[in-house]
Amino acid sequence: MNFGELKIFSGNSNRPLAEDICKFVGVPLGEASVTAFPDDETFVKINENIRGQDVFIVQSTCPPANHHIMELLIMIDAARRASARRITAVLPFYGYARQDRKDQPRVPITAKLVANLLVAAGANRVLAMDLHAQQIQGFFDIPVDHLYASPVFYEYLKKFKSDRMVVVSPDLGGVKMSAAYADMFGSGLGFVAKRRTNSTTVEAISIVGDIDGNDVLLIDDMTETAGTLIGAAKLAREHGARSVRAAVSHAVLNEIAFKRLADGVIDELITTNSVPVKPRNLPITVLNVAELLGQAIVRINRNESVTSLFRIKGF
Numbered sequence: 668m669n670f671g672e673l674k675i676f677s678g679n680s681n682r683p684l685a686e687d688i689c690k691f692v693g694v695p696l697g698e699a700s701v702t703a704f705p706d707d708e709t710f711v712k713i714n715e716n717i718r719g720q721d722v723f724i725v726q727s728t729c730p731p732a733n734h735h736i737m738e739l740l741i742m743i744d745a746a747r748r749a750s751a752r753r754i755t756a757v758l759p760f761y762g763y764a765r766q767d768r769k770d771q772p773r774v775p776i777t778a779k780l781v782a783n784l785l786v787a788a789g790a791n792r793v794l795a796m797d798l799h800a801q802q803i804q805g806f807f808d809i810p811v812d813h814l815y816a817s818p819v820f821y822e823y824l825k826k827f828k829s830d831r832m833v834v835v836s837p838d839l840g841g842v843k844m845s846a847a848y849a850d851m852f853g854s855g856l857g858f859v860a861k862r863r864t865n866s867t868t869v870e871a872i873s874i875v876g877d878i879d880g881n882d883v884l885l886i887d888d889m890t891e892t893a894g895t896l897i898g899a900a901k902l903a904r905e906h907g908a909r910s911v912r913a914a915v916s917h918a919v920l921n922e923i924a925f926k927r928l929a930d931g932v933i934d935e936l937i938t939t940n941s942v943p944v945k946p947r948n949l950p951i952t953v954l955n956v957a958e959l960l961g962q963a964i965v966r967i968n969r970n971e972s973v974t975s976l977f978r979i980k981g982f
Contacts, residue, residue, distance in 0.1 A: 670721040670753045673968045676713070676746075678726035678738040684759060684940050685725040687957030692965055697722075699745075701738055709737050711745045721968050722751040723794075725960075728762030728781075729919055729942040736762065736781065740788040747789030755967060756790040759941035759960060760889075760917045764799035767806075782806035794963055796941060796956065797888050797916035812973050814963055816916045816939050819954050821851055823937060824884070824914065828852050831881045831909065835859065835874070837899035838887075845886040848914075855881070859899040874899070879907035885933075889917035893924035893936075900932040910934050917941050918951070925949065 676697035677685030689696045698714040724746065726739040739756060746754050766777035782803070785793065792810040795803075804811045832854040836845035842858050849856040857876020883903045890896055890913075900911045911933050918938035920928075928936060928949050935950045944953050963973050 670968065670970075671719045672721065673723070673964070674715075674717055674720045674751075675723045675725065675964065676742065678724070678735060678742060680729055680735040680738070681725065681727045681759065681940070681943055683943070684727070684955075684957055684960075687940075687955060688725060688961045688964065691958050691961035699742070701742065709734070709741050711738070711741045713742075713745050713749055716749075717746060718750040719752045721753050721755075722746045723755045723757050723964050723967075725757040725759070727760040727942050728758060729760055729917075730921075732762040736784070740784055743785065743788040743790050753791045754789055755792045755794055755964075756785055757794045757960065757964065759796050759939075759956065760919070761795050761798055761803065764803055764889075767800040767803055778803050779806045792967070794960070794967065796939075796960070799888050812963060812967065814959060814973070815977055816941075816954075816956055816959070817847065817851070818976070819939065819956055819959055820848075820914050820937065823952070823954055824852070824912075827882065827884070827912070828854075829882060832884060833857055833876055833878060833881045834884050834886055835876060835878075835899065835903065836887075837861070837885050837895045837913075841887055844888065848884070848886050852884075854884075857883075859902060861895060861898060874902045874906055878903055880909055881907075882910045883908045883912070885911065885913040885915075887913070887915045889919060890915045891919045891921060891924065893920070893927045896936075897927045897930070897932055904932065912937065914938075918944050920944065 674697050675689050676699050700712045702710050724742050728735045763777040763781050794812045796814040797816050834845050834849040836842045836858040838861050855877050859874050860872045896913050903911050912935045913933050914937045937952045939954050939956045966973050
């Protein structure tokens with residue numbers, strides 16, 4: 668089935684990434700006005716004809732998350748009312764993903780609510796990367812293409828590959844992801860048991876794995892305050908780690924995180940441009956995922972498989 672000419676639009680959350688995606692795909696970024704009224708209500712106008720076209724809207728729901736989610740929903744509604752043939756919401760970073768279950772009484776499952784809102788607005792499919800929880804794909808009744816940043820990380824991290832590398836998950840929930848990286852590099856695997864004392868502070872209790880004299884690579888899907896990463900890094904140092912690096916798909920860093928990273932416990936934080944990141948002269952390396960997302964967009968437009976994008980070159 669032909670879904671029409673490929674059109675890519677962007678909200679205001681991560682326009683540089685959308686522009687890089689368009690450069691890779693070889694199409695201009697779609698013309699759309701995404702502004703606000705004086706009372707801060709979002710206004711969207713698509714400034715070109717998209718009737719019968721295959722529309723992709725790139726928007727990371729990073730801070731201010733509520734504002735960027737509303738931008739995305741309104742852009743989807745505008746595209747639907749402009750008679751786009753198919754609308755794909757491209758979320759390099761899916762906000763509210765940590766609220767994916769009821770872990771205490773009388774709390775919402777906001778990740779499911781966001782999924783419902785996207786479908787209600789008119790999205791026909793979703794393209795996301797490194798969701799915090801795999802079950803979020805099941806929250807949608809429309810197709811979801813879930814990409815992994817691991818091929819991009821591998822190309823950068825392979826220069827650090829050695830017999831003394833140990834991949835460590837900073838919490839029990841990330842062991843499966845860390846195990847995949849350990850398999851890629853043929854390295855050892857470890858994990859940290861932690862206890863969260865409040866929303867910004869984490870206490871690392873113990874670490875499992877061969878750490879002494881080895882190079883530790885912490886793997887996580889996202890960090891905001893860097894509390895989990897710093898706690899794990901300190902514990903690794905105490906157990907004799909020679910170096911500590913962290914690879915995190917989404918670095919939604921706040922002021923607390925920058926202060927903690929400035930202490931130098933982590934030698935390098937490696938992340939992606941799924942959300943805008945300013946290194947601030949800290950050892951933060953930002954990898955570009957525009958090619959990965961661009962390849963997926965082209966394949967979706969052509970009704971081709973995206974499975975090969977998960978494969979690591981030379982692995």
